[in-house]
Amino acid sequence: MGHADPPAATAAKRRTKRNRDGLIAFVILAPMFLFWLIVSGFPTLFGFFLGFFDWVGLNDTPNFIGFGNFVHFFQNKVYTDALWRSIWLGGLVTALTLLAGFGAALLMNLPLFGKGFYRSIWYIPAITSTVATTQVFNIFLDTNNGVINNVLKSFGKEPIVWQYSAAWGIFWIVVYSVWKGVGGAALIWLAGLQSVDPVLYEAAAIDGAGRWGKLRYVTLPGLKPIATYIMITSLIGAIQIYEQVLFITNGGPYGQTEVLVFRIYRDGFWDFNLGMAGASSLIMAVIVIVIAVLYYNWSTKSDRRTTIPVKPVKGGR
Amino acid sequence: MAEPFWLSLRKQFTPIHLLGHAVLFGVGLVLLYPLIFMILAGFYDKNEFMTTVLRVIPIPEEPTLANYRALILGSKDAAVSTYMTNSLIRTAYNTFWALLTSFLAGYVFARLKFKGREQLFLIMLATQMIPGTLAIIPTYLEFARFPFAGGNSIFTGGTGILNTWWVYLIGGPAINIMGTFLVKQSLEKVPIELDEAAIVDGAGTLRIIFQILLPLQLPIMAFIAITTALGTWNDFITPFFYTNSDKLQTLPSAITRISSVGASPGAVINYPLIITLSLGITVPAMLIFFFFQKYIVQGLANTGIKG
Numbered sequence: 001m002g003h004a005d006p007p008a009a010t011a012a013k014r015r016t017k018r019n020r021d022g023l024i025a026f027v028i029l030a031p032m033f034l035f036w037l038i039v040s041g042f043p044t045l046f047g048f049f050l051g052f053f054d055w056v057g058l059n060d061t062p063n064f065i066g067f068g069n070f071v072h073f074f075q076n077k078v079y080t081d082a083l084w085r086s087i088w089l090g091g092l093v094t095a096l097t098l099l100a101g102f103g104a105a106l107l108m109n110l111p112l113f114g115k116g117f118y119r120s121i122w123y124i125p126a127i128t129s130t131v132a133t134t135q136v137f138n139i140f141l142d143t144n145n146g147v148i149n150n151v152l153k154s155f156g157k158e159p160i161v162w163q164y165s166a167a168w169g170i171f172w173i174v175v176y177s178v179w180k181g182v183g184g185a186a187l188i189w190l191a192g193l194q195s196v197d198p199v200l201y202e203a204a205a206i207d208g209a210g211r212w213g214k215l216r217y218v219t220l221p222g223l224k225p226i227a228t229y230i231m232i233t234s235l236i237g238a239i240q241i242y243e244q245v246l247f248i249t250n251g252g253p254y255g256q257t258e259v260l261v262f263r264i265y266r267d268g269f270w271d272f273n274l275g276m277a278g279a280s281s282l283i284m285a286v287i288v289i290v291i292a293v294l295y296y297n298w299s300t301k302s303d304r305r306t307t308i309p310v311k312p313v314k315g316g317r
Numbered sequence: 318m319a320e321p322f323w324l325s326l327r328k329q330f331t332p333i334h335l336l337g338h339a340v341l342f343g344v345g346l347v348l349l350y351p352l353i354f355m356i357l358a359g360f361y362d363k364n365e366f367m368t369t370v371l372r373v374i375p376i377p378e379e380p381t382l383a384n385y386r387a388l389i390l391g392s393k394d395a396a397v398s399t400y401m402t403n404s405l406i407r408t409a410y411n412t413f414w415a416l417l418t419s420f421l422a423g424y425v426f427a428r429l430k431f432k433g434r435e436q437l438f439l440i441m442l443a444t445q446m447i448p449g450t451l452a453i454i455p456t457y458l459e460f461a462r463f464p465f466a467g468g469n470s471i472f473t474g475g476t477g478i479l480n481t482w483w484v485y486l487i488g489g490p491a492i493n494i495m496g497t498f499l500v501k502q503s504l505e506k507v508p509i510e511l512d513e514a515a516i517v518d519g520a521g522t523l524r525i526i527f528q529i530l531l532p533l534q535l536p537i538m539a540f541i542a543i544t545t546a547l548g549t550w551n552d553f554i555t556p557f558f559y560t561n562s563d564k565l566q567t568l569p570s571a572i573t574r575i576s577s578v579g580a581s582p583g584a585v586i587n588y589p590l591i592i593t594l595s596l597g598i599t600v601p602a603m604l605i606f607f608f609f610q611k612y613i614v615q616g617l618a619n620t621g622i623k624g
Contacts, residue, residue, distance in 0.1 A: 022431035032492035039488040043455035107337040118341040129551035132595035191618030281451030
């Protein structure tokens with residue numbers, strides 16, 4: 001609206017523009033939301049709703065029991081163990097992935113020949129299918145003809161039955177998760193490193209800072225926003241790990257590698273305990289949302305520009 | 318930057334650079350190892366794979382292209398080409414819709430002014446944080462009771478849209494929330510004066526959207542396309558849980574069905590077939606990645622920093 005309209009006319013025009021905007025928005029968004037409700041919104045709400053019912057087996061009738069499932073959750077070691085395992089496993093995977101990724105990013109930030117090539121090969125595990133690559137891990141971990149046991153045998157050692165040991169199960173779940181996540185973490189750290197203003201490094205050099213001094217006094221403070229972002233997103237992703245548990249240990253031995261989201265899956269598909277699956281999901285959702293809100297508040301307080309929603313783009317349905 | 322080639326070459330040999338090369342290459346090789354293993358194992362004959370003692374570097378005595386050929390030309394033992402076709406169709410379909418919905422909805426949230434815009438957007442973002450596993454069973458129930466479909470008289474009686482193509486088609490037009498967010502952020506950096514100038518020149522809304530704003534968003538659209546394509550390509554949940562017949566399986570769900578998760582307890586796992594199907598998933602994904610990695614790297618940097 002480049003021309004100078006009289007004030008009343010401008011106001012009227014603005015009002016019609018607003019109405020028109022609302023109409024266009026409605027026409028564009030309504031169908032999208034309708035489909036979203038069908039495949040995502042409604043099932044999710046319905047899932048939460050089921051958390052307040054006792055419903056085992058699809059043919060049974062649901063019984064409203066209020067908070068009964070939640071009481072059961074916190075009184076039953078199977079669930080509290082799974083929750084606790086989700087938290088520490090998620091924390092461990094996050095810490096290892098981010099540390100390794102940070103080290104790699106520092107090296108990728110050097111003016112090396114072929115750094116583009118290095119970036120690619122580090123990131124490749126992230127684009128592979130969990131279903132396919134966990135199967136390769138299973139071939140490595142086979143008891144009789146697994147690659148690792150064959151190596152052990154060739155050194156004259158006893159083969160290990162990985163599947164009988166919860167500790168080894170967790171170990172391989174962590175290895176798999178770090179394997180898959182480290183390249184992505186490195187790329188995000190690298191983008192963070194490259195966003196630090198080079199003038200600051202020059203200033204630090206003038207003040208006599210060496211390589212470590214620059215890292216300590218320029219790089220690390222400059223990385224603070226990206227560090228919070230990547231820690232929170234990784235943590236939220238990692239406490240919901242379950243596909244690798246499903247395909248590598250399937251929760252075994254005796255449920256000792258079950259994490260909470262795996263437990264949700266198991267309740268739903270093996271035991272048809274839909275009430276407990278819903279209640280567990282609600283608890284997980286609350287934890288995730290609390291983490292995200294804390295992050296959101298913290299980062300809006302410190303710097304609005306760096307507030308980013310906390311989930312990677314995923315295709316799925 | 319303007320230093321001569323040989324000087325920068327000499328710089329590659331300081332200790333820290335050598336360390337960089339050694340670690341990035343060495344660990345990179347370890348990271349690639351499972352994929353290298355998969356590609357090499359693909360050259361085994363079915364029987365040789367089951368009887369040989371698997372080494373760290375699996376080199377078959379009688380290499381065969383049978384597995385790779387099965388992926389392209391189909392095989393007698395499994396409906397590999399059906400899985401491949403289903404995977405491709407799903408991926409193309411979801412990618413198309415993700416691009417369309419992300420861009421249009423991103424435009425709406427970035428440019429149009431209406432009541433409740435910010436609140437709606439925040440609610441959308443919040444729903445992204447709920448674990449997706451929760452929705453699987455309710456979705457199953459919903460699909461089974463889908464009104465007037467699959468023999469249902471209103472809600473019951475039949476199997477609804479379970480085990481039909483609708484399972485794959487229905488999710489496409491749903492709003493893609495992360496994509497919407499990325500487009501919104503990116504459009505907000507485009508000055509509104511550009512739209513206004515176009516209006517003065519007589520362009521309509523559609524024209525502004527598709528001829529003026531869209532061409533500016535190609536990198537972010539490429540990122541959305543690649544992430545959606547890879548996400549759908551690797552997704553096993555939808556086909557595994559909501560379909561049953563072999564004709565509707567995709568590559569990942571076909572693997573799931575014959576893996577320890579889907580196979581009957583105690584059954585011998587058919588690893589040669591799993592390897593073949595895994596190659597079918599992994600090799601195209603790697604190719605897509607190599608062709609478009611520029612956009613992935615850029616997009617990750619964008620989601621990470623500028624927001």
